[in-house]
Amino acid sequence: MMTKTLITGHRGMVGSALVREAARRGGHDVLTAGRDRLDLLDQHAVFDFLAAEMPDIVIVAAAKVGGIHANATYPADFIYENLSIAANLVEGSRRAGVPRVLFLGSSCIYPKLAPQPMTEDCLLTSPLETTNEAYAIAKIAGLKLCQHYRAQHGLMYHSAMPTNLYGPGDNYHPENSHVIPALLRRFHEAKVAGAASVTIWGTGTPRREFLHVDDLAAACFHLLGLASPPDWVNVGVGEDVTIFELAALVAETVGFTGEILTDPSKPDGTPRKLLDISRIKATGWSPSIDFKQGLAGAYGDFLASLEAGAARL
Secondary structure (H helix, E strand, O other): OEEEEEEEOOOOHHHHHHHHHHHOOOOEEOOOOOOOOOOOOOHHHHHHHHHOOOEEEEEEOOOOOOHHHHHHHOOHHHHHHHHHHHHHHHHHHHHHHOOOOEEEOOOHOOOOOOOOOOOOHOOOOOOOOOHHHHHHHHHHHHHHHHHHHHHHHOOOEEEEEEOEHHHHHHHHOOOOHHHHHHHHHHHHHHHHHHEEEEEEEEEOOOOOOOOEEEHHHHHHHHOOOOOOOOOEEEEOOOOOEEHHHHHHHHHHHHHHEEEEEEEEOOOOOOOOEEEEEEEHHHOOOOOHHHHHHHHHHHHHHHHHHHHHHHOOO
């Protein structure tokens, strides 16, 4: 029998990877609903949709996302929209009798100065990074919704907390994108223009971990296959690089041979964000996509999207 699986946010980078992974694995009757069909901020619409469709699994991959600039500029939008998405889908799933929900959060839920690498247990132990506090609080609320619904109602509602993601279908907006797609675009444009240098935000010293979105999708379906997964689990690669090292890797991938400069007047964000992934590895999952190969694939996707006029620019 096919499992009816609702994947929200299916047009985004994460959602589209989940749709690909469901097709690869088989056994899933994938249900999607774009914004033209369902407004996830509309509680009554979400409740009615879930009651009518009655999926077996709901994956909450829909979210309002962005980089440091977007989070700092639109904090009210980030907290309201992400809180609404989480509350509407989790409570709507309970009312519709959905037996399983997987909520996707982010490594930014952990404190700014959390011990590195960050374990799941460091949640709520000290203050958050202020530049993305609004988004982080909404994601913490979604995680806690699932934890408490599981405890009170006996429902298998649980969460996955991925590290920084990259891969096909990313957002390449010059101000509202995350670091890898932003760097891919900037170095590509610099190469095309014959620029002598590219300046990156901040000092270049913060360390970041990057997971290919297809590895995340595989981890999600792995977790959904477990009879009793943890309430929340980190999903990452267990290794990190400095932002300057990342910029050099992107420049190499793109073929840019100019100088890479830093701008210390711009914010760095959290000094380091490395996840401890021992909990999910203990369940039998590990990442499989090499970082350099993943970057090459992401750049290829950017070029193909650019050629087709379909890139989110």
